[in-house]
Amino acid sequence: MLLNPDKSEVMLLGTRTQTQKFVQRSSVAVAGSDIKFSVKLKSLGVTLDQSLTFDDHVKNVVKTSNFHIRALKHIRTMISREVANMVACSVVNTRLDYCNALLYDTSKKNFDKLQRIQNHLARVVSGTARRDHIQPVLKALHWLPVTQRVQYKVAAITHKVLSTRQPQYLADIVTEHNPSRHLRSSTQRKLAVRSTNNRLGERAFSSASAKVWNELPTELKVITEHRTFKKKLKTHLFASAFCM
Secondary structure (H helix, E strand, O other): OOOOHHHOOEOOOOOHHHHHOOOOOOEEEEOOEEEEEOOEEEEOOEEEEOOOOOHHHHHHHHHHHHHHHHHHHHHHHHOOHHHHHHHHHHHHHHHHHOOHHHHOOOOHHHHHHHHHHHHHHHHHHHOOOOOOOOHHHHHHHOOOOHHHHHHHHHHHHHHHHHHHOOOHHHHOOOOEOOOOOOOHHHHHOOEOOOOOOOHHHHHOHHHHHHHHHHOOOHHHHOOOOHHHHHHHHHHHHHHHHOOO
16 A cells, blocks of 8 residues: 555644744655645544644634524524524534534634624523623523533533443543542542643543543432433533522
8 A cells, every 4th residue: 555645644743842943844754755844634524633622613613603593584584483592403503513522722803702692592592682780591502512511512422431441542541540448539430640841741531531420419420320421410510600
């Protein structure tokens, strides 16, 4: 097999300081072919950049979501609220949820962009005026805000990994905390938090999963059945999002 350089992409991932070390190099030799470094690339529908800020990915999600929201707005008067809600969840909210665990601890600017999309969508579905407060609308639709949706995805994946030890590549980096002596925290099913020395490390799943999981109440963490856990988790995040 030969590598096709026209269909292959290579990108350096790291902090700005780390990537600057390779500024003099424009390509890398792989299997006898020179492949130029890419500033960003798309994999499985997610746009990656060198520092994993996901700024470009969020821009793409916003652009695509706005297109579908405008389309929904054109037909909104011809369909019921129930149908509009179903269309909104299946066409736009699914885009907000797709691979959103990658957005854990991304910039506030990115979260604000995505939240504005959800707010706009909620107003179209409910027929709420632009000046009306959006929190009661989201609560009535029973939609988790974007930040809580990310936390939900990270926690759900973590629970599945702890319950099934699958997939193996995540099970290898998610470990329960085992104190050397018996403490009250021993029964709280906490995860070991890995030390990191940069922002990228803090956003890695090995670190993000522990932070999100350890903040959950103990009665949630001891649930073994995955479907029940997800149901209770959504209730918990919904209550914390809307101060219930």
